[in-house]
Amino acid sequence: xxxxxxxxxxxxxxxxxxxxxxxxxxxxxxxxxxxxxxxxxxxxxxxxxxxxxxxxxxxxxxxxxxxxxxxxxxxxxxxxxxxxxxxxxxxxxxxxxxxxxxxxxxxxxxxxxxxxxxxxxxxxxxxxxxxxxxxxxxxxxxxxxxxxxxxxxxxxxxxxxx
Numbered sequence: 001x002x003x004x005x006x007x008x009x010x011x012x013x014x015x016x017x018x019x020x021x022x023x024x025x026x027x028x029x030x031x032x033x034x035x036x037x038x039x040x041x042x043x044x045x046x047x048x049x050x051x052x053x054x055x056x057x058x059x060x061x062x063x064x065x066x067x068x069x070x071x072x073x074x075x076x077x078x079x080x081x082x083x084x085x086x087x088x089x090x091x092x093x094x095x096x097x098x099x100x101x102x103x104x105x106x107x108x109x110x111x112x113x114x115x116x117x118x119x120x121x122x123x124x125x126x127x128x129x130x131x132x133x134x135x136x137x138x139x140x141x142x143x144x145x146x147x148x149x150x151x152x153x154x155x156x157x158x159x160x161x162x
């Protein structure tokens with residue numbers, strides 16, 4: 001009787017372990033994008049859940065599943081947790097790999113919604129402010145940048161890329 005109980009207990013433990021491993025299987029690679037420095041890995045799919053780690057901009061993570069509620073379940077460096085889906089993308093082009101500083105103006109420069117001086121103005125970026133530059137969307141005259149969470153275009157003349 002004791003032997004049968006131990007065998008049944010072992011089988012249950014193996015089933016639970018294999019189910020847990022299957023639920024944490026990485027399906028694809030995604031990248032942290034569209035943030036200033038990092039995003040938060042949490043222990044549950046909620047912005048109020050406990051923080052497990054900070055994941056830097058551009059970092060690759062293992063996508064496990066869509067957890068709903070705007071979160072993805074991911075694997076970051078062996079840690080399984082949840083991150084906001086809006087900051088994860090299979091397309092690495094959302095990663096700003098360069099920073100820039102606003103120069104050559106009196107007060108500020110214009111952030112526009114398209115690479116044209118006739119495009120709509122999104123906001124002003126003050127002299128000396130730092131922006132993230134997206135090299136994948138650069139044109140002859142414009143840089144694609146992000147400033148305070150807003151992405152748009154600025155004339156290259158007014159940006160010193162570092």
